[in-house]
């Protein structure tokens with residue numbers, strides 16, 4: 001469980017807070033989508049979760065620990081347990097796929113044989129066993145992101161943070177990367193927090209969502225609750241008309257049922 005309590009971030013020299021008094025909870029095993037337009041504060045929020053940014057005020061509690069008070073040693077461990085997936089993949093171009101995936105294992109000081117075993121497992125999980133020796137320049141965008149996901153999972157993280165992980169991909173590749181994330185969530189029970197400006201991402205895989213606007217939290221919670229609340233902004237955005245609602249129900253294979261029974 002991750003709990004944000006009255007989290008605020010004001011960058012030095014900025015009058016307007018990038019995050020303004022945000023409180024929300026991410027249950028274990030959730031796929032939690034944080035939606036917002038450019039400048040809403042999404043990147044700041046995700047950077048606070050791995051303490052690349054220090055919040056100005058408030059608390060972040062992960063697995064019962066207040067992470068802003070961790071010692072340097074505990075912080076290194078926390079970062080190892082927090083996998084990160086990036087919009088532009090951040091692969092090392094001079095290393096092949098297997099060696100990119102092995103980076104966190106090398107940092108953790110794992111011996112070669114254990115690294116090779118783990119890399120083989122991960123290649124299988126992301127469907128790239130035949131690309132172990134390929135270099136990033138020889139891969140499609142979707143394949144690069146699969147490598148990014150495998151690398152993020154290498155050190156057995158307890159949470160996966162995805163920073164606009166599908167924003168650089170075409171719709172078809174986006175769908176296959178999202179399906180992979182949903183599969184990993186199911187198979188490993190891994191909590192996934194993703195930030196996105198794409199409503200489709202939330203619609204496709206999230207079970208929880210939050211809407212940020214100019215650093216403020218407009219609403220948050222289980223999608224099931226948001227989608228049955230006629231006053232919800234997320235509901236209006238995700239299901240703008242009857243047709244969209246029916247399409248959503250069709251996609252979930254429950255056409256003919258009322259939304260509140262399935263959402």
Ligand SMILES: Nc1ncnc2c1ncn2[C@@H]1O[C@H](COP(=O)(O)OP(=O)(O)OP(=O)(O)O)[C@@H](O)[C@H]1O
Nearest residue numbers: 011014018036037038039040041042043044045197
């Ligand atoms: N390092 C920084 N120094 C000063 N201001 C910053 C810094 N990083 C972000 N900001 C400001 O904080 C606010 C939130 O930015 P942030 O990048 O978190 O938003 P975002 O929702 O991720 O936007 P985008 O989708 O465009 O990446 C913006 O007003 C931005 O200009």
